[in-house]
Amino acid sequence: MFTKILVANRGEIAVRIIRACREMGIKTVAVYSEADRDSLHTLLADEAICIGPAPSSESYLNMERIISATVAMKAEAIHPGFGFLSENARFAELCEKCNIVFIGPSAELINKMGNKSEARKTMMEAGVPVVPGSKEPVRKAEEAKAMAEQIGYPVMIKASSGGGGKGMRISYGPEDFDANFQNAQMESVKGFSDDTMYLERYIEKPRHIEFQILADKQGHVVHLGERDCSIQRRHQKVLEESPSIAISKELRKKMGETAILAARTVGYENAGTIEFLLDKNKNFYFMEMNTRIQVEHPVTEMVTGMDLIREQIRIAAGEPLSVTQDQIRIEGHAIECRINAENPARHFMPCPGLITNVHTPGGNGVRVDSHIYSDYRVPPNYDSMLLKLIVHGKDRKSAVAKMRSALGELVIEGIETNLDFQYEILNHEAFQNGDTDTHFIPTYFPEYGK
């Protein structure tokens, strides 16, 4: 096992990783920017090293500085967390070249799955169901339009290097196709320097269902059930739960086996997520694979009793998975609410600043993953997520009751947050009834969907 790990991240996930390392008897090195001298991850790690000025490009995204810090501090491995360098194949490759263990899959795999049209083709060939659409990437608008006629409108136009809604457009018919294709492609060239696109049939009001998988170096692959992440605002997840109310035991088995097949097909290693769209008739389609630990991993931990960060570290160190598929049980129901420094009344504009007072809820089945504290100043340079409130109950109804109670007790003073918006979601009859597809926010909160 490793003796020292460098955590190449900040905020709550850096804190989460440091805590897992401490439990495992592994020393930790935090890296921090000049804006994060007083951040909890800096204070909590065994050692900390400043890697540059506040802008991410000069600190948390600066590969050379992070590698140098790892060498200087004599850490054997880097945990990248999520965001920043976590899905950067060049960074994983740089780690490999410097004999540093990157806690995640290989650079080659990150690359392969990072190209969404290539991933789609790989899955098609392996017999994993994908949304009907193009098999090869496409550059030319006329060629794409001919494909769209074949697929049938409406169609989704997506960027090969996209994900999370960037470089994505819907076309309802030939009359609006060219403009939408051009706009999506322009966004992709600007954002990813890639003009290759792919097409999919538009699935109406789907659910976003993702399966957590774990794969070790010995070739064992397991799934840990699903997360329903359908409640999103502008492609940002707001609230996640596990299990999904839309998935029966039989469907879970089928989708879980498909997720394992997807992971096996590419020879996956470490923790990963297979994203599916689930339509109204319960057909499911592979959408993309995320090759990192995700923000919403705690809901899976709560229903399985496993520690995903610990498993990631064990796998990277060459140890086998601590469980087999038949030892994994999904028990009860977990919900996570993301609390962000943002103002719902002003189009969810980020609202950094000084937090004057914090009170976090606790008790049976209540978990808080956060880096904030009273008198902490939220810097304006990074993601606005402040805290993840996670609850676990015996069923969905009791988890909802627990979350309403916990949200009611949570206090964050000094800055604007989306806490009241989360409370409104939990209080909504449609949420309580499980009427929670991807159109939940635009449908029930049209004033917030904008």
Ligand code: MV4
């Ligand atoms: C889709 C879709 C319907 N049909 N693809 C949005 C983010 C990106 N990861 C994929 N997205 C979608 N792809 C097809 N073929 C609907 C969405 C979508 C969505 C997906 C998950 C969660 C929220 C969403 C909100 C709007 C659209």
